Amino acid sequence: MASKITEQQVEHVAELAKLEFPKDELSKFTTQLGNIIDMFEDLEAVDTDGVEPMTSATDRVNVMREDKAVKSSKEEQEALLNNAPETDGGYIKVPAILDESEDGE
């Protein structure tokens, strides 16, 4: 069966999802995703004219809460920062947004 999705499309979706795949994995993924998307297309057979989409099964609507600040302790702050890959003086450290070794761009 001709797959409905191309390697280029898969690369585009990967970019949106902030993922990357090596070349050999990309072609395997394209085939697999293509097969699953073919299965998705079974839904075309269902008459959904005038049907309201359903996005939740909750019995609640518009739940509000008071917008108030909650004070946290130094221990809690430390516990949070302990989970960060890199910290510096109570801050989370990240690499430069732009690659400093590159010129231009």
Add this chain to the structure above:
Amino acid sequence: MDFYQTSLSQLHDDLVNKKISATELTKETFDHIRGNEDQVKAFISLNEDQALKRAAEIDTKGISADQLTAGVPLAVKDNILTKGLTTTAASKMLENFNPVYDATVVEKLNAADYINVGKTNLDEFAMGSSTENSAFFTTHNPWDLTRVPGGSSGGSAAAVAAGDVLGALGTDTGGSIRMPASFNGVVGMKPTYGRVSRWGIIAFGSSFDQVGWLTQNVKDNALLTALISGNDERDMTSSLKEVPDWAAQLNENTNVKGLRIAVPKEYFDGLDEDVQEVIKAALDHLESLGAIVDEVSLPHTQYGVPAYYILASSEASSNLQRYDGIRYGFRAADVKNLEDVYVRSRSEGFGEEVKRRIMLGTFSLSAGFYDAYFNKAAKVRRLIAQDFEDVFKDHDVIVGATGASTAFKIGAEIDDPQTMYMNDVLTVPVNMAGLPAMSIPAGFSAKNGMPVGLQIIGKAFDEQTVYNTGYVFEQTTDFHKKTPKLGGQN
């Protein structure tokens, strides 16, 4: 000791009457776990030191007669946050993640003085039907170690089946409690969406996810589920409805006389013959006890799997955006710039199935495809929910198989995602509609001796009728009394 021949109330009486102390009970629990864990591999982490410390505290404080779970060892699926105790979701992404708060369900269990024996294995981020997607190892089915325990709550189900604990917490997005319950011959209940708070559960598909218990028997399940249920202001989808005392209704007077059972004919499509035999015998049994069994149709059943995989993957792709290698979780080494942190951390930190779901979800939500996929699936979801509503107009419960087959062999389906997804055909419609449903032991396959589960589906917030039906079936059959003999001599 193992937990096969006891119950929560029996154990509670023994603890209150000091026949056994919480410390002795906890020690014996770990002895039992150590005896089979090499074979079963149900746990990602064992919490022995903390558990013994907690048991000693509880013994000192004393166990009051009104606190049913005080001093009782239970297990927690490793996608449920436990403060100070590593919670991985079976992902390399969270291998070293130490939660700074407890999930609401864990908070409630702590307040009830339970003993947390450890965190159970699952498919990474609860995505899968076998635990083979765990980044760490595969759990083995105690009934036959060459078979999968089902998933994603496979570790919890195997721990209960191996007699390690009376109950283990699971989560169910598309069948992740019920399917492993069926594969392991234990009881597994997914409560109504909104019944149990999702606060502190590592999010997968937020409009489907629900927490529940895998247990040795139905009454324990009702008792434990009541303990974790109820409104929580930190989960805006959690219901304000009062939580009934379900277990109080489960006694020698409970019966199914006149109970109107609907059996969807679609739930027999593609069932393995050995499963079909067991389910037909179970329905005959319920009928012989006075239930009225009717064949009905849920016409959109076959569209459940494609619609579910579009919607749940879309929600997953959004929920999993938070794993960016910045604030917590895995960060790739030798990154050049910020974009590189995101892309490389996610690509190296997530396993194959998780990436597949993120890709499917991102595709379904992307410009040009949203209407044809996401929106279409959301409309089909409405039709599936309406199918249930129509049947429930003149029936009390819907009954059928939990899975189309018994537990399959490890390695048999892992390279074929589509076949793997089709395992969920009988469980996902329930999550689409947000209904309560329970899998109970219904018998054993004549082909391979593996357990078969009976699925009982109820109206929204009518867990009571589901429990009643399951309880009567259990009390009038012997299937739940059979236990696996580890080593494969079943």
